[in-house]
Amino acid sequence: MRISTSYRYDSLQGAVSLTESRFIEAQMRISSGKKLNVPSDNPSGAAFSVSARNIRSSLDQFGKNITSAKGTLSYTDTVLNDLSNTLNRVNTLAIQGANNSTTTEARAGIKLEVTELQKKLVLLANSQGPDGQYLFAGRSTKTKPYDVTNNALVFNGDNETLSAETAPGSTTALNTPGSPDFAKIFDQLETFKSYLTGGNSNNISVNTLKDLQASIDSVNNTRGTVGSRLQTLADIQTQQTRRSDDLTNTISDVEDVDMAEAITEYQKAQTAYQAALQVTSQGLKLSLMDYIQG
Amino acid sequence: MSSPFFGLNVASSALRAFQRQLDVTGHNIANQNTVGYSRQSVDLAASDPNTIFQGRMISLGQGVDISSVNRIRDTFLDQRRMSVASDQGSLDARYTTLNAVQGVMLEPGDSGVSAALGKFFDSWSSLASNPASDGSRVGVQNAGRLLADRIQGLHQDFGSQLNLAKSNITQSIQDMQSQVNTIADLNKRIREQTIAGAEANDLMDQRDQAVQKLSAIADVKTNKLDDGTITISLNQLTLVDPVGAHTVPTGYDAKTGQLVDAKGSYDVKGGKLGGLLDAAAGIMDYQSQLDTFANNLKSAVNAIYSPGKNAAGQTGMNFFADSNPQTGAADFRLDPATAGNPSAIATGPSGKPGDGDIALALSALRDVSQTGLGGKTFQGFYSNFVATVGQDVSFTKSSLDTSKAILTQVDTQIQSVSGVSIDDEMANMMRFQKSYQAAARALSIFNQTTDDLLGILR
Numbered sequence: 001m002r003i004s005t006s007y008r009y010d011s012l013q014g015a016v017s018l019t020e021s022r023f024i025e026a027q028m029r030i031s032s033g034k035k036l037n038v039p040s041d042n043p044s045g046a047a048f049s050v051s052a053r054n055i056r057s058s059l060d061q062f063g064k065n066i067t068s069a070k071g072t073l074s075y076t077d078t079v080l081n082d083l084s085n086t087l088n089r090v091n092t093l094a095i096q097g098a099n100n101s102t103t104t105e106a107r108a109g110i111k112l113e114v115t116e117l118q119k120k121l122v123l124l125a126n127s128q129g130p131d132g133q134y135l136f137a138g139r140s141t142k143t144k145p146y147d148v149t150n151n152a153l154v155f156n157g158d159n160e161t162l163s164a165e166t167a168p169g170s171t172t173a174l175n176t177p178g179s180p181d182f183a184k185i186f187d188q189l190e191t192f193k194s195y196l197t198g199g200n201s202n203n204i205s206v207n208t209l210k211d212l213q214a215s216i217d218s219v220n221n222t223r224g225t226v227g228s229r230l231q232t233l234a235d236i237q238t239q240q241t242r243r244s245d246d247l248t249n250t251i252s253d254v255e256d257v258d259m260a261e262a263i264t265e266y267q268k269a270q271t272a273y274q275a276a277l278q279v280t281s282q283g284l285k286l287s288l289m290d291y292i293q294g
Numbered sequence: 295m296s297s298p299f300f301g302l303n304v305a306s307s308a309l310r311a312f313q314r315q316l317d318v319t320g321h322n323i324a325n326q327n328t329v330g331y332s333r334q335s336v337d338l339a340a341s342d343p344n345t346i347f348q349g350r351m352i353s354l355g356q357g358v359d360i361s362s363v364n365r366i367r368d369t370f371l372d373q374r375r376m377s378v379a380s381d382q383g384s385l386d387a388r389y390t391t392l393n394a395v396q397g398v399m400l401e402p403g404d405s406g407v408s409a410a411l412g413k414f415f416d417s418w419s420s421l422a423s424n425p426a427s428d429g430s431r432v433g434v435q436n437a438g439r440l441l442a443d444r445i446q447g448l449h450q451d452f453g454s455q456l457n458l459a460k461s462n463i464t465q466s467i468q469d470m471q472s473q474v475n476t477i478a479d480l481n482k483r484i485r486e487q488t489i490a491g492a493e494a495n496d497l498m499d500q501r502d503q504a505v506q507k508l509s510a511i512a513d514v515k516t517n518k519l520d521d522g523t524i525t526i527s528l529n530q531l532t533l534v535d536p537v538g539a540h541t542v543p544t545g546y547d548a549k550t551g552q553l554v555d556a557k558g559s560y561d562v563k564g565g566k567l568g569g570l571l572d573a574a575a576g577i578m579d580y581q582s583q584l585d586t587f588a589n590n591l592k593s594a595v596n597a598i599y600s601p602g603k604n605a606a607g608q609t610g611m612n613f614f615a616d617s618n619p620q621t622g623a624a625d626f627r628l629d630p631a632t633a634g635n636p637s638a639i640a641t642g643p644s645g646k647p648g649d650g651d652i653a654l655a656l657s658a659l660r661d662v663s664q665t666g667l668g669g670k671t672f673q674g675f676y677s678n679f680v681a682t683v684g685q686d687v688s689f690t691k692s693s694l695d696t697s698k699a700i701l702t703q704v705d706t707q708i709q710s711v712s713g714v715s716i717d718d719e720m721a722n723m724m725r726f727q728k729s730y731q732a733a734a735r736a737l738s739i740f741n742q743t744t745d746d747l748l749g750i751l752r
Contacts, residue, residue, distance in 0.1 A: 004713020005326055007706060014702070038396050039684025040691065047681035049402035054412035054673050058660065061416035065423040133426050139648030141426050162648045164423035165657055255402065288717040292724070 012280040019273040026266040029257050036255040045254045052254075056247040059240045062166055066237045069164040071130045072174050073230050079127045079135065080223045083180060086117055086124070087216045090189065094212055097196055098205035111196045118189050122146055122153065125182035138162070138177055146182055153186035166236055172229060179222045185215050300354075301740035307357030308733035311338055314360055315726040322714050323723075330503035332365040332712035333719075334495055365495040368711045369518075372502060375704045376509040376516070380564035382701050383510035385694040387569030388576075391459050392687045395577055398451035401680045407448055408676050410441040419657035421641055425650035431636035434653075435628070438613065442627045445588055449623035452581045459574045463546060466511055466567045467553070470533075471542045473508040474526070477501055478539035481523040488522030498522075513564030528553075531560035548574035576686065583679055585622030590666040592616045592626070594659060602640030602652040611640065 029035060039046035093110050096102055102110075125146040128134055133141035137157035145157035159178055163171035188211045195203045315336045325331040341356035400406040417437035421430040480501040487494035501524070508514055508526070514533065517525045526534040531553065533540055543555035551571045552559040562568045592614045599613040612629040632639055642649025660673065667675040 002710045002713075002718075003715060004709045005716045006713055007709040010709075011706075036402065038393075038687070039399070039401060039680050040393070040396055040687035041684075043681045043684030043688055046402050046684050047677040050408045050677040050680055051673060053402060053404075054408060054660075057409070057412040057416055058419070061419050065419060068424055131424065131427055133648065137648070139642075139644070139646040141646075141648040158646070160646075160648070163650070163654075165419045165654060166423075168661060169658055171654065288720050292720060 008283070012276075012283050015276045016273075016280055019269070019276040023266075023269040023273045026262070026269040030259070030262050030266055033257055033259075034255055035257045035262075042254070049251055049254050052247050052251050056244050056251070058168070059244045059247070062168075063237055063240055063244070065164045066166050066172075066233050066240075068130075069166065069172055069174055070230060070233055072133075072135070072162075072164075073226055073233070075127070075129045076135050076175070077223065077226050077230070079124055080180070080219060080226065083121075083124050084216065084219050084223065086120055087185070087212060087219060090114065090117055090192070091209070091212050091216065094192060094204055094208045097192070098201050098209060100201050102201070104199070107196045107199065111193050114189055114193050114196070118186060121182060121186055121189070122148060125153070135175065136180075136182070138175070148186075151190055153183040155183055166233060167240070172233060176222050176225060180215075180219050188212065188215060299744065300356075302737065302744065304355075304357035305733055305737035305740050307341065307359070309730065309737060311336070311358045311360055312726050312730040312733055314363075316723065316730065318363060319719050319723050319726060323716070323719050326714040326716060326719075328499075330499050330506070331714065332367045332495070332499055332502075333714045334363055334365045336363050337361045362493060363495065364493065365499065366712050367498075367502075368708070371704065371708050371711065372506075373516075375506060375701070375708060376514070377564075378697060378701045378704050379506055379510045380513040380568075382694070382697040383566040384513075384564045384569035384572070385690055385697055387462070387566040388573045389687065389690040389694050391455065391462075391570065391573035392576060392683070392690060394458075395452065395455045395580065396683050396687050398455065399448065399680065399683065407441070407444045408673065408680070410437070410444040411672060411676065413437045414441045415657055415660040418653050418659075421639075422650040422653035422657050425641040425653060426647040428636055431639045431641075434639060435632065435636055438628050438632070442614070445584070445623050445626040449581065449584055449588075449626075452577055452584065456574060456577045456581070459570055459577060460548075463548075463567065463570045463574065464544070466570060467542055467544055467546070470508065470511050470567065473504050473511065474533045474542060475539045476504045477508070477524070477526065478534050480504065481534065482538075484522045494522065509565060511565045512562050512567045529561040529563065530558070546571060548578065551575065580679075580683065581623075585624075586666065587672070587675060587679070588623035588626050589620040590664050591672060592620065593666070594662075594664060594672075595656065598655045598659060599640070599652060601643045603643055603645035604638050604640040605645065605647070606638065607645060608638070609640070609643075609645075611638075 036042050036045055036049065093113060097107060097110055125136055126134060126144050127136065134143065134145050134157070137143060137145035139160040139162060140157045141162070143156060145155060147154050147156060161177060162174040164174055166172045188208065191211075192204065192208045195201075195208060315338075318334050318336050322333050337360070338358050339361040341359045343353040343355045345351060345353050401408060403409065414437045417430070417433045421427070421434050424430050480497055484494040484497045484501065487497065505514075505516060505524070505526070512528050514526050514528045517527075519525065519536070523536060524534070525532070525536070531540075531543070533542065541555075543553040543560065545554040546552065546562075547554050547559065548571050550559070551563070551568065552561055554560075562571055593616070595614055596612045596616055600610050602611070603609040604611075608631075611631045613632050615625070615627050615629045617625075627633075641653045642651040661671055663669045663671055664675070670678065
């Protein structure tokens with residue numbers, strides 16, 4: 001093929017500029033650490049990365065929801081524990097009251113203590129959680145659920161479920177509508193007091209002890225439910241954290257540069273650039289005019 | 295009997311011819327760096343012989359004539375280059391424009407619409423899990439505002455890119471007119487020279503350059519006429535004809551890829567202009583997809599949100615501002631009812647502080663297929679959109695790289711045929727110099743014989 005002078009220069013210069021641009025690209029990939037900077041670098045990878053980032057973000061949100069739910073459930077558990085202890089104390093008092101040999105003064109003393117325990121019951125019934133919301137009010141969480149009217153405990157809340165979103169499309173209940181039945185327990189204590197006043201140890205033995213036992217069992221059941229929810233949430237949280245970490249790794253595989261590979265490419269590009277520069281400086285020297293005399 | 299001066303004439307014709315050859319070689323060397331220059335050479339032919347009687351009829355050559363000064367050019371390669379330059383111009387314009395567009399989307403990453411969309415759904419999930427919380431309400435407001443800002447912002451960025459493409463289109467049309475005018479002018483001057491019988495080599499080189507530049511702007515076709523002029527047409531539009539230069543229409547329609555004037559519309563299928571029109575149509579399509587996305591999002595969110603009752607007992611509110619007909623992404627923002635006091639945000643239909651049913655439904659909207667988006671979820675639609683833009687750019691880039699390589703190859707072939715080689719010209723120069731020396735010596739010998747002849751008569 002016939003070679004024109006400008007072709008000689010152009011082809012050498014072309015090689016220099018091509019190797020130079022590859023060299024700069026390799027440099028940039030190392031300094032940015034990313035191989036997927038714009039969607040065109042890897043269109044299907046970009047679509048995957050966009051989806052994966054959103055899934056990860058939602059998993060992180062569920063994690064936060066679970067943490068907040070655990071807080072509420074833990075508070076509830078503490079209250080139920082307190083309630084359980086209170087009921088056990090009442091049970092002990094009831095056993096004393098059922099004993100025929102208990103004196104009238106003693107019965108009066110028991111009645112006083114039961115009255116105090118009733119007040120404590122009301123406090124527990126109106127417990128609030130970490131955000132100030134009433135735990136046993138159903139969805140009317142800003143209104144105090146229990147009031148004492150005419151020696152009875154009246155419930156002003158509702159029986160709807162509070163829940164937290166803890167996984168895609170799935171919720172965990174935070175409350176136990178309907179139990180504990182504070183109103184019934186208050187009533188049982190009121191009845192116990194009236195038996196004490198009337199000196200009716202037989203009724204205490206037959207009714208109160210039976211009723212109290214049923215209430216204690218119910219509260220323990222509720223505690224069991226709350227406890228198992230806490231355990232389930234802890235498990236879900238662990239799983240989701242692991243999934244989120246996996247996603248981070250996968251996203252990094254798609255988006256980030258493998259440093260070892262990038263450095264090798266950089267060195268190759270640098271060598272090619274140097275070679276092009278050297279060849280250019282040699283190639284430009286030769287000409288017929290060096291050999292023509294005169 | 296021919297005259298004694300016959301030999302002098304023969305030798306001097308040789309001197310003239312070799313002088314011209316040296317001149318043309320010098321011209322080639324002088325133009326070694328001129329872009330678009332085709333090397334020239336002198337075609338010599340033996341002069342018509344004279345028939346004389348010297349004992350019998352003999353035919354005697356009369357020396358050498360210059361038959362023409364030609365430029366070495368392969369018009370087939372030129373045609374090929376026109377079509378390749380047109381392809382490359384189109385792909386380059388398309389790539390540059392669309393690459394900038396994908397740059398403004400800021401995907402994948404935390405700064406684009408998709409991250410804001412994810413945060414928006416996340417904020418509803420947080421509120422659903424704690425409907426009484428004011429902090430979560432503020433979270434929803436902020437996430438809604440961020441999403442609105444990003445969607446509006448992206449729409450504006452698309453708009454700026456479109457305006458840039460449009461101003462480039464206008465500039466290209468002006469460039470086209472300028473090249474057309476140059477070519478018409480060169481046509482006139484070439485015609486004058488051709489009619490006089492000469493080859494207008496350098497003017498033709500300039501015209502070829504202008505035609506190549508024009509091909510890079512639009513997919514023109516040329517036709518050579520007998521008087522040395524060319525006509526140029528762009529599909530249905532005539533640009534240059536024997537009358538002269540025509541006006542390039544300044545109006546255009548990006549959607550159909552045509553230039554438009556009062557008399558009609560003309561296709562542009564290649565060159566920078568074709569590429570820009572194509573890219574502009576592409577950007578308009580991206581804008582309309584973003585609008586579809588925005589309108590569906592407004593409708594879906596508002597439909598779920600509207601049955602919600604807030605603490606003040608208000609219901610039937612919109613979360614995002616909407617109107618009929620819908621305004622798309624240009625106007626995407628929070629409804630004034632939800633943009634103010636966070637306590638105005640409803641979380642459930644009953645108005646109870648613990649009712650988070652609506653917030654839950656809005657969080658679940660993340661995974662609901664939308665009929666208005668072809669059955670995709672909002673996230674799915676947007677990530678598909680990102681991939682589509684990426685594929686458009688990536689495909690254009692690889693086609694561009696291929697066409698660059700082909701153009702380089704064609705240019706190499708053209709250089710091989712028409713390019714000046716210094717070594718070549720130096721060797722020729724030595725040859726013509728030696729020839730000139732020989733002719734000069736011959737002339738001096740003829741001079742001597744003439745002197746001798748005249749000397750007899752003294």
